[in-house]
Amino acid sequence: MRAQLERxxxxxxELEREFRELQETHKVYRQKLEEVTSLQTACSSSIQRQKKTLRDLKHCLQRPRATPEEFALIEQISAQIKERQNAFFDMEAYLPKKNGLYLNLVLGNVNVTLLSNQAKFAYKDEYEKFKLYLTIILLLGAVTCRFILHYRVTDEVFNFLLVWYYCTLTIRESILISNGSRIKGWWVSHHYVSTFLSGVMLTWPDGLMYQMFRSQFLAFSIFQSCVQFLQYYYQRGCLYRLRALGERNHLDLTVEGFQSWMWRGLTFLLPFLFCGHFWQLYNAITLFGLSRHKECKEWQVCVLAFTFLLLFLGNFLTTLKVVHTKLQKNKDKMKKL
Known part of the structure; x- marks a missing residue:
């Protein structure tokens, strides 16, 4: 008994000693945290001052008349300003920043900046896995609703899953953008429009108009999920090669659509992309036709028609623009050779 008490x-x-060490470690941690916060504030202030000075300098360099020597100097300074702006972008990826309007509405004024590369990459990889797994689930859900379960309640579950999926993507992408991801343009807006479309589909009451469009929409969802699945593996391969060569940022995403850096081996994928775009146009035309039906009383029909038309125009024109730009660059390279 005494031996046990001594033990x-x-x-x-030993526990007391470890606790005292923990207190000291925590004290040092808090001091370092305060130092980091102070350094973050100093860096942010300095970057803002530099940006303002560069804007003023850039404005002064816009001279309508300049000698050849002055023009060469202006070109050199302009190139250095552009490099400095890229450096600021990389620096700000590791500094806390104010959230955009969307993140403020969803999360409030919460700091979503990830301070280490490891944390950024882990979050980005988790985002990619989430998108892949949900694409597979949505494919199975669309197949089930189209061929097995012909019930309104299962359609509602599927549409609700679509709304949740696209809402989650918009939030996660906004966080990635705050941490240095360069996704921009239409590929950001695309998920917001898709969220709205899925929400309208969710509110569309069962009836003749809904049943007339149901099969076409589910077939489109199946095709879209298959294309997104192909895109994911194709784009992941492209991104992996370019990262290994040091030509792409490690926070670049395998976003929907077609990016300017994806070109080699794209022959098999472009027809599927354009087919999906024109299917969106076909959906819009079908819905516009249904809106003129004498039995049509739902506002969702017209709204969905315009939304599908917007998706078609955004996807088609953006893909066409990137293809044209890439072809033009290839022509210029051939001329130089």
Missing amino acids: ERGEWR
Whole structure:
């Protein structure tokens, strides 16, 4: 009994020693955290001052008349300003920043900046896995609703899953953008429009108009999920190669659509992309036709028609623009050779 008591007393002394070490470590941690916060504030202030000075300098360099020597100097300074702006972008990826309007509405004024590369990459990879897994689930859900379960309640579950999926993507992408991801343009707006479309589909009451469009929409969802699945693996391969060569940022995403850096081996994928775009146009035309039906009383029909038309125009024109730009660059390279 006495030996056991001595052993327990020894364990308690060891526990006390570890607790004192923990207190000291935590004290040092808080001091370092305050130092980091102070350095973050200093860096942010300095970057803002530099940006303002560069804007003023850039404005002064816009001279309508300049000698050849002055023009060469202006070109050199302009190139250096552009490099400095890229450096600021990389620096700000590791500094806290104010959230955009969307993140403020969803999360409030919460700091979503990830301070280490490891945390950024882990969050980005988790985002990619989430998108892949949900694409597979949505594919199975669309197949089930189209061929097995012909019930309104299962359609509602599927549409609700679409709304949740696109809402989650918009939030996660906004966080990635705050941490240095360069996704921009239509590919950002695309998910917001898709969220709205899925929400309207969710509110569309069962009836003749809904049943007339149901099969076409589910077939489109199946095709879209298959294309997104192909895109994910194709784009992941492109991104992996370019990262290995140091030509792409490690926070670049395998976003929907077609990016300017995806070109080699794209022959098999472009027809599927354009087919999906024109299917969106076909959906819009079908819905516009249904809106003129004498039995049509739902506002969702017209709204969905315009939304599908917007998706078609955004996807088609953006893809066409990127293809044209890439072809033009290839022509210029051939001329130089």
